[in-house]
Amino acid sequence: MARPRILVVGAGFAGVECVRRLERRLRPGEADIALVAPFSYQLYLPLLPQVASGVLTPQSVAVSLRRSSRHRTRIIPGGAVGVDPMAKICVIRKITDEVVDEPYDYIVLSPGSVTRTFDIPGLLDNARGMKTLAEAAFVRDHVIAQLDLADASHDEEERASRLQFVVVGGGYAGTETAACLQRLTTNAVRHYPRLDPKLIKWHLIDIAPKLMPELGDKLGESALKVLRDRGIEVSLGVSIAEAGPDQVTFTDGRVVPCRTLIWTAGVTASPLVTTFDAETVRGRLAVTPDMSLPGHDGMFALGDAAAVPDLAKGDGAVCPPTAQHAMRQGRRLADNLLATLRNQPLRPYVHKDLGLVVDLGGRDAVSKPLGIEMHGIGAQAVARGYHWTALRTNVAKARVMTNWLINAAAGDDFVRTGFQSRKPATLRDFEHTDSYLTPGQVREHTASLNTRM
Structure with missing residues (x-):
């Protein structure tokens, strides 16, 4: 019997914490893990101002994914540009611009956020x-x-x-x-x-x-x-x-x-959340307290891209997009994935801001x-x-x-x-927000994949 395939999208605080915990707690042969990341590091975002001012070197805040993992995770160098929940396929654009299709049984969406802009001239x-x-x-x-x-x-x-x-x-x-x-x-x-x-x-x-x-x-x-x-x-x-x-x-x-x-x-949630049909809350994926995506089998979301209910505050509040919440959500979601594999009940995410x-x-x-x-x-x-x-x-x-x-x-x-x-360096030059597919393009892509098979 084939092992379940867990695909984690994004190597920010949430995604990396999820992978690290899965690597430690999965039994040998219990599941395969793959991580989609455009770079071979986790960026420690809160220290970027110190990089900009020269207090820290860029390499200081680029935490190596391969040093921080136990080498049980396959790292796919690229970015997810679309998800087809029905076909259970994630469309990935590699750093070579090659587009590949990655099938999954369980997908963890932690693509983070991008800079929020407005229609201001220039x-x-x-x-x-x-x-x-x-x-x-x-x-x-x-x-x-x-x-x-x-x-x-x-x-x-x-x-x-x-x-x-x-x-x-x-x-x-x-x-x-x-x-x-x-x-x-x-x-x-x-x-x-x-x-x-x-x-x-x-x-x-x-x-x-x-x-x-x-x-x-x-x-x-x-x-x-x-x-x-x-x-x-x-x-x-x-x-x-x-x-x-x-x-x-x-x-x-x-x-x-x-x-x-x-x-x-x-910031606003990664455009990846718009590549398939799902309910959103202020642009972030609406998830349950256990971070599963209602109506989408095997899909979970957390971090900046998800509106995770803040049970510590109550009154319909959602967790703010902070590193503190993302890290703890990653660990809880890893535990919930293990519980899903072992037919155990899932637990909600609860954390009081420290x-x-x-x-x-x-x-x-x-x-x-x-x-x-x-x-x-x-x-x-x-x-x-x-x-x-x-x-x-x-x-x-x-x-x-x-x-x-x-x-x-x-x-x-x-x-x-x-x-x-000697090059213009605009917001679009660094965040590549124009590379994502529409839901229709994703469905068309996966349909053509089935035809080819």
Whole structure:
């Protein structure tokens, strides 16, 4: 009898935790596991702002899948672009652009999320994201390049536009990105004698009335004060009306000369969830508390792509798209897959949020572990301690700790590597959101597969 085939889509926090637990707890020969991942690493997303600011090297936050696994999982290098639940086939585009069909008995959908954008003139062509490792590396090079070009320029208007930076999004990603990069440019300008430090301006804007409302009023105000004391201009209730190559127009009418627009205004579920017919909640797959997909045999979903009921909060709440929830959902789902294989009852996912950490660079941070509000050095220790502990391999932990120590002792470096220096780097260039199939295309593809067989 053929062994059941478990296919896990996505190597984020949820998918990797699910695979790791399955590898540890499956009996020999009980099932085959395959993992669909475009890269050979799990990205530790919360530390991307530190990659963008040069505190950490890109390799530090790229946790090797093969080091963290027990080699029982077949890794398929590519991305899932469609799912046919009736045929139980996942359509995968490999990194060579070859399209292959992967049959499954059980599928775990954890494709994560992509940057959420809006119909704003010029946004897709002129904004840069902070969702992938390549984007963080590009943003670092781009910001340092603006200092180099401004220093070499004799045109005051050009210089002004190169020395103003706009970050859209007052959540964790945007706030940490603005804070870390502002610290980088503040330290770097000392090495540019022709540049007036007063000309460098960072803007952080968000349409919401509060900065990081999840922190609560007291810590949110504390974070806001830290940013403003460091010279970051924070504008709330404001967004982008138009984005051009050398200026940005805010919705309050201000026009800011700017050649660096970083867009972190939220995320939306991976387009993979739209490639088959299923109920969604605000764009995320509607699943039961045990993370199964109603009406779809052998299908489960979790992480950013799924609206997993938050039983700890109740009142119809769903779990926020955080690493903390994704990791724990991955472990619970692995247990539920084992229970399904062994004809045992499935258990719901229940987890109370343990708190939040926000690293603002240097000695600045705010944290709320277990409801305890902290700021300053203590909060920084908690934030970095949490991230360090969450890294899944000793090699990754060693690299991150070494980078932190080097940065603390030697300070920032301002080397520009030239990554994609002569190519446009738009949001679409990095996240490839145009590669997914429609439900009709998926059905047509699998139907032609049956005809060929």
